[in-house]
Amino acid sequence: MKYLLLVLVVALAILLEYIFQIFPTEIENSEFKARYGPWCVVAGASEGLGEQLARQVASKGLNVVLVARTESKLLKVASSIRQDYLVEVQTVVGDLSKQDIVETVKKQVENLEIGSLIYNAAFGGNGLLETYTDETISQTINVNVNTLTYMLRDFVKKFKVQRRGGILIISSLAAVSGIPKFSQYAATKSYQTTLVKGVWEEVRSHNVDVVVTVPGAISTRRPSKYMTPQQTNRDFKPHLKLPLNLFGSWEAGRDPSWYRDQ
């Protein structure tokens, strides 16, 4: 009888372990969706890191609103995400360096239940600061600072009212120190990182996560214009797991600025 009981307990333990091994991802995904869904806005989502981040949130069951300037690329990504993850996808063709983009996005999403925002797009000049045109300087400030701050403010307000939500800002390792020939870009990335650290503290007690990630060089279209393949030869997909894990994890709140090479 004793042995039978022992066998039953061991069998039950094995069964429970098996069940918990199977279900965590489902529980994780449904929690993720409940906390950050059903819709996520990805600003700068037609290629590169933004596209991959949109794919990752879609793989967790979130519908996505993709924002970028090039309609043809957006439509292609949208249809591929719909097909791969069976979620709904909307697109907003717009320029994040223009002042009216914040209103345009707001209008487009006013009837959607947005639970998260990923601000991914960035702009920056390349070369000595003394050679930058007024246009380069203001476009960098508009995309990396102004529009980002307006959107962050508006979504934080909204998420506080709904008492849930998440915002992920894609900053850069450039934020950590100045970079010659990318000086203004690096400075705006410091702004983003510092801004998030403060806002994270302001909203975390409201069940809203505002986090930033600071990746190093990754071979997407943008850096490949300035760097050799050796400098950007990392496969960017594994990297992207990190910010998204932070985003979806309660641990995210502990250290909102966290870079780990993989």
Ligand SMILES: NC(=O)c1ccc[n+]([C@@H]2O[C@H](COP(=O)([O-])OP(=O)(O)OC[C@H]3O[C@@H](n4cnc5c(N)ncnc54)[C@H](OP(=O)(O)O)[C@@H]3O)[C@@H](O)[C@H]2O)c1
């Ligand atoms: N790649 C790296 O090595 C690296 C390293 C550290 C940090 N980061 C950061 O990661 C983020 C993404 O970088 P990435 O390399 O993936 O860039 P990317 O390949 O140039 O892609 C940027 C995305 O944003 C969109 N975008 C750019 N400017 C926009 C604007 N003014 N308005 C609307 N959409 C715009 C682009 O689409 P359209 O051109 O169609 O608008 C594209 O979908 C940036 O914040 C960057 O600073 C990248």
